[in-house]
Amino acid sequence: MFAERTVAWSVGEAADITLESLAEAIGASDVDILIIGCGAAFEPPPKGLRGSLKEESVALEWMDTGAACRTFNVLLAEDRAAAVALIAVE
Numbered sequence: 280m281f282a283e284r285t286v287a288w289s290v291g292e293a294a295d296i297t298l299e300s301l302a303e304a305i306g307a308s309d310v311d312i313l314i315i316g317c318g319a320a321f322e323p324p325p326k327g328l329r330g331s332l333k334e335e336s337v338a339l340e341w342m343d344t345g346a347a348c349r350t351f352n353v354l355l356a357e358d359r360a361a362a363v364a365l366i367a368v369e
Contacts, residue, residue, distance in 0.1 A: 280363050281307065282355055288364055293317040296324070296364070298331045304362040305335050312354065314340045316347030316365040344368045 280286065281304075290300050296315065298305070304313050313332060315324070324341045332339045340350060344365050351363040 293322045310362045312361040314363040316344030318366045319368040
């Protein structure tokens with residue numbers, strides 16, 4: 280999800296998040312911060328993901344989905360260059 284549009288994301292588990300699954304967000308020229316909501320409970324990010332995003336000049340903020348939604352709203356209010364990828368929760 281970006282400030283101006285929402286894009287469907289087929290990832291359902293944190294372990295399935297890869298650089299490839301985030302390609303659209305990484306390719307957006309105006310994204311400096313990528314927030315990932317990893318589901319209802321915090322799980323650590325997949326190994327190597329943070330470093331791979333850093334190589335793309337994108338900072339990773341990893342948290343549970345509820346916190347990710349709140350953080351994204353704050354960053355939008357601050358007019359920051361952010362995107363969010365969320366794993367749905369029930």
